[in-house]
Amino acid sequence: MKLTERVYNAAFSPGDREEALLRGFICVGTAGDRGVFVEGHRGISAFSNTEIAFSGKGFSLRVAGKGLFLRALSREKAMVSGEICALYFERNEP
Amino acid sequence: MKGVKVFLSGDVPRLLRKSADRGVCLYGVRETDGGAEFRCARKDVFTLMRARRSCGCTLYFQKERGLFHFAGKILKKRPVLPSIFILLLSALFISGAFYQSVEVDGCVKTDEKSFREALSDAGVRPGAPIKSVRVQKVRAAVMPLFPTVAYFTLNAEGTRARVTVYERREAPPPERDAPCDVISGLTGVVCAVRVKRGEAQVSVGQTVERGDIIATGRVVYKTGETELLPASAEIDVRTWSVLRGLLPAEYTSFERTGRSRCAYSLILFGKRISLFPIESCVYKWYHKKEEVYALTLGKNAALPVSLSKETYFETAPRKKRVSKDAAKEILKASLSARSYAAAPDAETLNTGFYVLSRRGVYEGVFTAERLETTGIQTEMKEIGTDNKR
Structure with a gap:
């Protein structure tokens, strides 16, 4: 199993993963603990150097760590760099 | 990433979301005190300013000024012409730093050919760097060889060395x-x-x-x-x-206390450029020792760059009998x-x-x-x- 796939599986529970995939919110991969590539986000809901939250359709993805910054940010893609400690996947409140 | 550096204060996530919605690519988004900083392409500046209005954020665009920025912009857009200009300027500068010809006037009793040879041995010849010729040294090397020569002057006229010889005249x-x-x-x-x-x-x-x-x-x-x-x-x-x-x-003798400081400077075309800022008066009383290391290309070709090391030794006055x-x-x-x-x-x-x-x-x-x-x-x-x- 590829590293990106392992991280992806660790970040998303099996049920959420399927739903996330269905809803088009995809975390493409990570570069060790130094970067996360996010695709299909719908904007940034929180931004600090310890936590960056991406909002999606029904879900949000939180990247926690130290010295986090957005290496690049476009409409659908983002690259987070820094010392990444955890990825949280949260269901948005209805 | 080159482009415009932007400092942002206010609702950072909102502006990021708005700018992403408008198709603006941001790079290096970092949190700062009370906001964030990032870079974006020059073409996206107006889009960002429009996005700012709906977010209530403050944007500050860092202006890029200075000779290097200006030169970089020109070199990026038109690389050939400035490069040719710089090359020509360098060639002109280099060619102007060496003697192209040596002219000798005033040789009546003195053999001009042997005088030219002596000058050449002393370093005054076509191709020699102008700055490396020291007139006093040339005189000291040439004058003893020619008893008929009373004095001669050596002047650099552009890239031409003009030597005027004054011969001895017999008293009536x-x-x-x-x-x-x-x-x-x-x-x-x-x-x-x-x-x-x-x-x-x-x-x-x-x-x-x-x-x-x-x-x-x-x-x-x-x-x-x-x-x-x-x-x-x-x-x-x-x-x-x-x-x-x-x-x-009684007399006053200045004896070294043992403390010393060094000051380095670069001598470029005779101009002294201090490498480290050092106060003009290092000690109240001092002995100064200067060593100059000239940058040379071979035996006779000296470049117009040399490193000077000045050592200041602190001294103290002592009365002696x-x-x-x-x-x-x-x-x-x-x-x-x-x-x-x-x-x-x-x-x-x-x-x-x-x-x-x-x-x-x-x-x-x-x-x-x-x-x-x-x-x-x-x-x-x-x-x-x-x-x-």
């Missing part, structure tokens, strides 16, 4: 046939008189003063006839001279040298020396008794006029 021979008198140049007692032509005016044992006529060219014969001759004579005179010299009994023996030795050496320099050809018959100490000063007195020869031809004066100088 004295007019031997012109009638003249001979006067004494010294004051003393006459010991011997030697008259070759003319009539003696002094005798042995007589005292003469400086300017007295010792032989005249106006010869009156017994027949009453007067003839004007160029007189020629010399006399030996016994002279006494007293020389005095003073030496302070001169002993009487040391003062005696110093004063005797100094006064005897002065006495000898005053009359190097004279025969010294007797000398005396003593030192007096008074009011913090040593006074040395040197007496010398000498036997000197004098006789100066001078223009004949009218009868009855004083010939003393």
